[in-house]
């Protein structure tokens with residue numbers, strides 16, 4: 320029957336029927352062959368987990384994991400889903416599969432460490448120490464991003480200091496406003512008009528259109544977006560830095576490392592900057 324299945328080029332409908340026949344007769348080898356033929360590696364993994372073919376399961380992941388790393392996580396989930404009730408996966412086999420997945424994650428570096436942590440957390444009693452090297456490497460990458468951002472923040476601070484010095488100089492020296500065109504409506508500026516130190520001028524009416532009346536210190540509308548971006552970026556960098564320090568402290572103190580990782584993951588602390 321195996322030879323027959325291997326030889327015959329089957330259409331999708333025939334494959335479906337062949338699968339039903341194999342399932343009805345408990346022909347596991349045939350089913351596995353059909354899943355493989357249909358390029359349904361995740362279904363194949365589930366089948367291999369259900370039929371206790373752990374070596375074949377690991378072989379499937381090893382063969383395809385380089386291009387489809389999520390299969391390692393699928394394998395973990397399928398195995399975890401079998402843990403309840405009678406005839407769960409024997410602990411030794413389960414530990415071997417977990418060790419293989421972690422080894423593959425370290426070897427290939429393609430699995431998002433936190434997705435791995437999440438898949439592992441379905442396996443009760445898995446020690447966090449298994450994935451600590453992976454997490455450390457990932458956090459080191461994050462830390463590099465943060466220090467990069469710190470450097471950027473420092474550049475912004477330098478710029479800000481320079482602007483402030485310029486502003487002080489401007490406040491104490493007379494300034495000639497030469498721009499005679501309103502930056503909003505492009506018509507010649509006539510009184511009543513507002514002149515900003517950045518050099519942009521507006522009709523008082525044009526400025527009132529864009530600004531809330533109660534705004535005590537209106538900004539130049541032309542320059543405001545740029546200034547807002549700088550402010551927001553600086554605030555984000557500052558809050559990220561605090562959150563990362565918190566993460567390390569809590570991870571060191573916590574009994575439940577998985578809980579801390581999941582908590583910070585949900586707050587977006589561990590996602591790359593700028594997202």
Ligand SMILES: [Zn+2]
Pocket residue numbers: 501502503504505506521522525
């Ligand atoms: Zn105008």
Ligand SMILES: [Zn+2]
Pocket residue numbers: 515517518519539540541542
């Ligand atoms: Zn301006």
